Amino acid sequence: MAFFNWEEKYSVGVPRFDNEHKKLIGLINNFYEAMKAGKARDVMESTCNELVNYTKTHFANEINALKKTAYPNIPAHEKEHAYYTKQVEDMKAKLDSGQPVMASNMGNFLKSWLVNHIVGVDTTYGKYFK
Template identity: 35%
Template sequence: MPLFQWSGDYSVGVGAMDRDHQKLFDLLNKLHDAMIEGKATPLVADIIKELLDYTKYHFEAEEKLMEKVSYPGLSEQKNAHQKFIGSIEDYKDKADKGLSAFLSTSMSIFLTDWLKSHIGVMDKKYQKDMNAQGIT
């Protein structure tokens, strides 16, 4: 059962970013399922790496779009993105050390809360700027 389901409420009105966000939700659910099912530590570590890699890819693409439209909240977004990546890297380090059994609850809560607040609040703010410049 998914931990966190995508819904239209999280749409930021930019198709490419919505698809990326859906992929992040899918990776979060994949990670959560692996931890709940007690999958081996290497599998959990691999999923965390996949989540980290995709997050970096997404943030780079999102920030490029914000730069393109001269989005005034870009600096705030970059700071939030850097902090998030740092947190995921910390979780990855723990998983790489075989501590994934201790990550399940805290990591799931952190990721879910962050995605809900970041996408649902911060990212929604750039919709008007992007849509006004034809990015939908």
């Protein structure tokens, strides 16, 4: 059973970004499945690498699209993206250098990203795409 199932409350009202957010939910679910199986350490590096790629692509796509709308909060949105990007880069740097990263910290970070950023921030921009 998935840790997170896609629900309408996660929808930002823009199919392209909903699909990209579903990819993040897939990463979260895969990571939590590995945690449940006691194999979180085995997938931390690959999950982190996927997150690095995801942040680069998704955040750029989002900001570029927002700049074509009348969305008023682009600077704040970019600041949010910078925060999540830094968190992912810091986690990757720790893993790459052999420093320990707690699986629960990574899991909590991913959950926070979904709840605080997507539901709390991204859902505000959908009306600007109509």
